[in-house]
Amino acid sequence: MRSLENKIALITGASRGIGEEIAKRLAKEKVNLALIARDEKRLRELKEKLEKENINVFILSIDLREKNAPKTVIGEVIRHFERLDILINNAGTALSKPIIETSEEEWDEIMTINAKVPYFLCKYAIPYLKNSEIPTIINISSVVGYKGYVNQSAYTASKHALHGFTKVLAQEVHEYGIRVHLISPGGVATDLVNKVRPDLEKALLIQPSEIAEIIVFLLKFRNNAVIDEIQVRRKDNIPWR
Numbered sequence: 001m002r003s004l005e006n007k008i009a010l011i012t013g014a015s016r017g018i019g020e021e022i023a024k025r026l027a028k029e030k031v032n033l034a035l036i037a038r039d040e041k042r043l044r045e046l047k048e049k050l051e052k053e054n055i056n057v058f059i060l061s062i063d064l065r066e067k068n069a070p071k072t073v074i075g076e077v078i079r080h081f082e083r084l085d086i087l088i089n090n091a092g093t094a095l096s097k098p099i100i101e102t103s104e105e106e107w108d109e110i111m112t113i114n115a116k117v118p119y120f121l122c123k124y125a126i127p128y129l130k131n132s133e134i135p136t137i138i139n140i141s142s143v144v145g146y147k148g149y150v151n152q153s154a155y156t157a158s159k160h161a162l163h164g165f166t167k168v169l170a171q172e173v174h175e176y177g178i179r180v181h182l183i184s185p186g187g188v189a190t191d192l193v194n195k196v197r198p199d200l201e202k203a204l205l206i207q208p209s210e211i212a213e214i215i216v217f218l219l220k221f222r223n224n225a226v227i228d229e230i231q232v233r234r235k236d237n238i239p240w241r
């Protein structure tokens, strides 16, 4: 198991939910962090908390829907840290609506945040990751990345797109030693699941800290075996369905 001390990780969607837990867990491993989201107040509060671990925390409040946002994010992170080891594409948004009620604006937003932004963050991060000792990209997908759920067509399309480009990305960066991991969870206890699956039993949801723990394992376990994709289900969900 490799130490992560002094490595630099960029986490999108770090203001709450899964991203916030990943940040807290990586801080315990002494990873320096670049945290991206819109909610500046929450980012500031988190930065203050995490700096108690004696790490360097850079925050950037930005709406990732803005044109050129991925280029701006990588530019600002490199300006601050001068290098990058780990990119975690976690920011995401979901929608629960039948196709006939979904607007073009909703489609565009979901495809932008869940597919286009991770794609271009990878593009702009690759030149810096090439120089890292543990170059890693982790894309947070979803069970809807390989299944189809009624009333989640736009969300499903966006996560299928994420799956699709991740498969090609992993092959294209293989020669540089960049490892690419895709994590596809079922229902996790965050604001997002409350929005799209309020019917799920709260006590049985996956905890964001459990996803964070998987990420630490992926980052520290750098031997000859490589894990391309991890599917994570709620314990009350039937396996393999």
Ligand SMILES: NC(=O)c1ccc[n+]([C@@H]2O[C@H](COP(=O)([O-])OP(=O)(O)OC[C@H]3O[C@@H](n4cnc5c(N)ncnc54)[C@H](OP(=O)(O)O)[C@@H]3O)[C@@H](O)[C@H]2O)c1
Residues within 6 Å of the ligand: 012, 013, 014, 015, 016, 017, 018, 019, 036, 037, 038, 039, 040, 062, 063, 064, 065, 089, 090, 091, 092, 093, 094, 113, 140, 141, 142, 143, 184, 185, 186, 187, 188, 189, 190, 191, 192, 193
């Ligand atoms: N919760 C689940 O059941 C579940 C299951 C499978 C996969 N996932 C995936 O896990 C990832 C994290 O989701 P979560 O459950 O933690 O959701 P969440 O609690 O709703 O958090 C979403 C994060 O994304 C950021 N974000 C959303 N829109 C943004 C924008 N326009 N610009 C910048 N940042 C934006 C939010 O920050 P601001 O609002 O501050 O901008 C927030 O930090 C997503 O990719 C999601 O698809 C979640």
